Amino acid sequence: MKNYLIKKKDILNIIGSRCPDSIINIRNKIKKMKKLDLVLIISDDKTTKYEIPKFCVFMKHKLLFVKKKKKNFIYLIQK
Template sequence: MKKKIILNVIGLRCPEPIMLIRKTMRNMKNNETILIVSDDPTTKRDIPNFCYFMEHQLLKHDIKVKPYRYLLKKGL
């Protein structure tokens, strides 16, 4: 059974969400997924860039209304 990892960063502002995402993902195994919930508009730009540079996958995102939701898969 896969464990569900949910990271709630509502109320936090840049750069805190990315710092917490990075810290959490360091402790994950490759191919595990994490759901991130945020209300910071800068995450719409920051999370895709984070995934690109850190070689993670942004599997899904919902950024039409707050709270924003991002589903990431840990890469290398």
Template structure:
């Protein structure tokens, strides 16, 4: 079963600090309670995205960091 997300951010070609800047820019334009799926190859996102969610009061609903691309599901 495939799940499609309305809001999607592909950061696989980005590296730190661009990943967080692009994430902030994208999440600013989605409505509250909506989900955002983020894909990344940058190992620093393992640390940066959970910290970003904590400080910006977003919910990290789900994450997969065993293999690349890393996947994060955020709720604004």
């Protein structure tokens, strides 16, 4: 696994958010980003493990990292 430098502004905490709101929040965050920028997403919604990979394929973003940590899911997406 590569080491990525993630700044606080690049973290999107959507704990408590449920689909479709979680995907809308992710989309809005990525819209503001430049190409090749990274966003680290923290979610507690189980459906994100299906929805985020589909979203990345559909929007042609790169899903670099997925991890489950306790009750949370962590994703790293590159625009």
